[in-house]
Amino acid sequence: MEMQATTKNAIASNRDAWNDSAKHHKNTDQWRAHLSAVGRADFSCLDQTITSLLLSVGVDGKDVVQLGCNNGRESLSLFALGARSVVGIDQSSAFLDQARELASHSPHEPEFIEADIHCLSPALHSRFDVALITIGVLNWMPDIADFLSHVAKTLKVGGTLVVYETHPFLEMFDPDSPDPYRVDSSYFRVEPFVEDDAIVYEGKTEAKISPFYWFVHRLGDIVTGSIEAGLQIAHLKEYPHSNREEKYDLYENQQAQLPLCFTLTAIKRQG
Incomplete structure (x- = not known):
């Protein structure tokens, strides 16, 4: 019971941290660029790596869910690949307000749902052909196997989970440390990182927010969790490229190159 309470508290605290951080994301060049561009039917902010993978999996004419959709920019981008319908799910009401604002400037009509992914309505079960998870979702989840079991429930039999995430190896390094190339943390770290600085993608802010918990999941745990979820x-x-904040770009183009991100697809089996 203590572990369950801790997990529940971490999820709630992470939600509060994102809600506290949302205002910092609107006064940025990126937000203004998206707000200006989403009016195009072919708007997409997806990079070539995930675009190519989604085209290979097949999104055209499909029902797609994005789990951890943030401000909806990527959910809106799925229409450019031919998605028939798109649902974005996130537990941050403040970021979903931004998602709906972007959508109001778009010719497309995604649906945005506020929910903890661990507590999804049965109406979302077995509904989607493709489930998408992108950078900055997995590490917010205290129990990766439990999270993936809920993700799998959203898929129809034969549906595909598509993941594009930062590589767990990158969690061993701190780009803000005096020596950013020195291993700073164990790959096998169990305890989450706990911080209270506002979560921003561009620049820095001195603003403090609710404490948030960043969990390290090994690649083997992600693969095994997917298999255990059926x-x-x-x-x-x-x-070798980084899909994380710009400060992580310094780990690119090294003679001894780290893996910086990964893609994974997994198909829901019968039963």
Whole structure:
């Protein structure tokens, strides 16, 4: 019971941290650019890596859910790939307000749902052909196997989970440390990182927010969790480019190159 309470509290605290941070994301060049661009039917902020993978999986004419959709920019981008319907799910009401604002400037009509992914309505079960998870979702989840079991429930039999995430190896390094190339944390770290600085993508802020918990999940845990959730791994590829904040770009183009991100696809089996 103590572990369950801790997990529940971490999820709630992370929600509060994102709600506290939302205002910092609107006064940015990126927000203004998205607000200006989403009016195009072919708007997409997805990079070539995930775009190519989604085209390979097949999104055209499909029902797609994005789990951890943030401000909805990526959910809106799925229409450019031909998605028939798109549902974005996030537990931050403040970021979903931003998602709906972006959608109001778009010719497309995604649905945005406020929910803890661990407590999804049965109406969302077995509904989608594709479930998308992108950068900055997995590490907010205290129990990766439990999280993936809920993700799998959203898929129809034969549906595909698509993941594009930062590589767990990157969690061993701190780009803000005096020596950013020195290993700073164990790959096998169990305790989450706990911080209270506002969560921003561009620049820095001195603002403080509710404490948030960042959990490290090894690649093996992600793969095994997918399999235990009834998903058959179809693709796993690691890349030398960073899809994280700009400060992590310093780890690119090294003579001894780290894997900086990965893509994974897994298909929901019968039964």
